[in-house]
Amino acid sequence: MSDDKKANRGLGQNQFINESLSLNVFWLRIMKEHSLFLRLGLPCDQQELIERALFFEQAFDRLLDRAQRIQGGNVPVVRALNEESIQLTRELIEYKTRLLLMMLECRLGGFNYPLLIDHIRREAIYFVNHLERLQRGEMINPVTNLLLEEVFWLRIMADHSKFIKHLLDPSERQLVETANVFSEQLDELRFQAEDFQSFLRINPMFVPSLGRFTNDAITAITSLRDFKAQAKDLIARCEIISLIPELLADHVLREAKHSLVILRDCQR
Numbered sequence: 001m002s003d004d005k006k007a008n009r010g011l012g013q014n015q016f017i018n019e020s021l022s023l024n025v026f027w028l029r030i031m032k033e034h035s036l037f038l039r040l041g042l043p044c045d046q047q048e049l050i051e052r053a054l055f056f057e058q059a060f061d062r063l064l065d066r067a068q069r070i071q072g073g074n075v076p077v078v079r080a081l082n083e084e085s086i087q088l089t090r091e092l093i094e095y096k097t098r099l100l101l102m103m104l105e106c107r108l109g110g111f112n113y114p115l116l117i118d119h120i121r122r123e124a125i126y127f128v129n130h131l132e133r134l135q136r137g138e139m140i141n142p143v144t145n146l147l148l149e150e151v152f153w154l155r156i157m158a159d160h161s162k163f164i165k166h167l168l169d170p171s172e173r174q175l176v177e178t179a180n181v182f183s184e185q186l187d188e189l190r191f192q193a194e195d196f197q198s199f200l201r202i203n204p205m206f207v208p209s210l211g212r213f214t215n216d217a218i219t220a221i222t223s224l225r226d227f228k229a230q231a232k233d234l235i236a237r238c239e240i241i242s243l244i245p246e247l248l249a250d251h252v253l254r255e256a257k258h259s260l261v262i263l264r265d266c267q268r
């Protein structure tokens with residue numbers, strides 16, 4: 001069976017194209033920004049690592065541009081884009097892994113928290129996994145999928161709260177406290193999502209408590225999204241004391257909005 005036919009086995013052609021393009025347009029920009037954030041946090045004497053980060057910024061920018069220009073339903077063109085995104089993102093994952101190990105072995109200075117490097121590496125792995133699933137035309141049980149997405153996004157949102165907390169100036173006591181409350185609440189929700197994963201692993205079926213839990217998760221992420229939007233406006237107006245660049249504030253806000261779209265979609 002040809003690859004193009006395989007892609008259509010579980011998934012319609014249009015669904016394959018639409019899902020591939022929206023995944024690429026969202027995540028290629030995110031990957032480009034990760035490369036920028038890493039570069040800005042590297043010590044200025046690490047020329048080779050800085051150049052590698054710059055290579056990724058430019059390569060992801062070109063790929064993003066290509067994804068945005070694709071119009072109409074051409075399966076082979078979209079398959080080729082997916083393949084290139086997978087290859088480039090795999091290289092970025094290797095780079096992130098290298099930086100993370102250097103940080104953990106105290107062989108690299110700079111200002112990239114290891115948890116941040118691990119976090120953006122998890123995001124890159126998520127992107128590759130989703131692209132590979134699309135390339136294989138694979139369908140997942142909806143409950144298993146909902147739980148995978150919940151565990152992933154709740155951890156991402158808890159991490160964001162921690163980054164905000166640790167990048168705010170310590171004098172911003174009220175905002176630090178708010179970020180901390182979000183961090184704890186989202187961690188608790190992630191543990192609960194992992195409990196559901198365990199309950200339903202053998203028999204993944206939709207139970208009413210999972211519906212209630214998903215609403216709780218969506219409500220918590222919605223509040224965090226509003227907090228991030230407010231923080232982003234304050235940063236833009238220079239009304240907050242922090243080490244958070246406006247682009248990073250926008251980046252985490254976009255991820256919160258994206259997670260809400262995904263979770264609402266899985267809920268249906």
Ligand SMILES: [Fe+2]
Nearest residue numbers: 030120123255
């Ligand atoms: Fe990110």
Ligand SMILES: [Fe+2]
Nearest residue numbers: 119123156255
């Ligand atoms: Fe993130």
